[in-house]
Amino acid sequence: MGKNLVGNHIRKLRFNHDELTQQQLADKVGVTRQTIVALExxxxxxxxxxxFRIAHTFNLPLEEIFYYGEDTKQ
Amino acid sequence: MGKNLVGNHIRKLRFNHDELTQQQLADKVGVTRQTIVALExxxxxxxxxxxFRIAHTFNLPLEEIFYYGEDTKQ
DNA sequence: ACATAATGTAAAATAAACTATACATGAAGT
DNA sequence: ACTTCATGTATAGTTTATTTTACATTATGT
Structure with missing residues (x-):
């Protein structure tokens, strides 16, 4: 257990960013699709x-994709 | 194995920032001293x-403490 | 109706992060 | 000389991230 305190915008970004599929993103960052599923x-x-690799792929600073605690972004 | 591609400025920051000891930093971020040692x-x-917790403690954006690949900072 | 592609879910296995414990060293103070 | 404190190093054990495999579902196209 131990709840996960880090959230992310991966799913949204996949669509805004070239309509990437889970598998494609996984390939780009060098993990399996299951990892992307789990993160989303x-x-x-x-x-x-x-x-870092995910941030790189989306060309965004890490902290615009991942956030600690509640999402405070727009 | 599998080399670690992420570097950090924790050690430097401990000294610039209130002369924190490894143990004190460990306590602040809620890990053991061994973890700080390993990271440094x-x-x-x-x-x-x-x-994120470390960045929080130092009041710095995460990417000013941790970097992917070679250190490109000043 | 059939095939294909994207996603959801699940569980066992491996790898990596982290803990706990323990001992050793060097510096600083008394 | 002794104690204390910060740090270095090592190793076994636990927890969490990640892989691998597998199957189910829904949508799309032919």
Whole structure:
């Protein structure tokens, strides 16, 4: 257990960003689709390394994709 | 194995920031001293959650403390 | 009706992060 | 000389992230 305190906007970004599919994003960042599924579902938070690669892929600063605690963004 | 691609400025920050000791920082962010030691040594990269808590403690954006690949900062 | 592609879900196995414990070293103070 | 404190190092154990495999569902196209 131990609830996951980190949220993200991955799902939204996949659609805004070239309509990426889960599998395509997974390939781009070098993980399996299951990992993307789990992240979108909020099952756990990624490693910092993976978070960086995802941010890289979307060309966004990490903190615009991932946030600690409640989402405070627009 | 699997080399760690994420670096950080934790050690420097401990000194710039109130001369925090490893143990004090560990307490503030809720991990053991061993974790801080490992991070400073670059043995592995933290979870995203821990990275956020550390950034919080130093009152800095996460990406000013942690960087992917080579350090490109000043 | 059939095939294909995207997604959801689930569970067992491996890898990586993190803890707990323990001991060693060097510096600083008394 | 002794104590205390910060740090270094090591290793076994637990927890969490990630992989692998597998099957189900819904939508789209032919």
């Amino acid at each position: 579902k909020g099952n756990y938070s990624p490693s910092l390394e993976l978070a | 040594k670059g043995n592995y990269s933290p979870s995203l959650e821990l990275a």
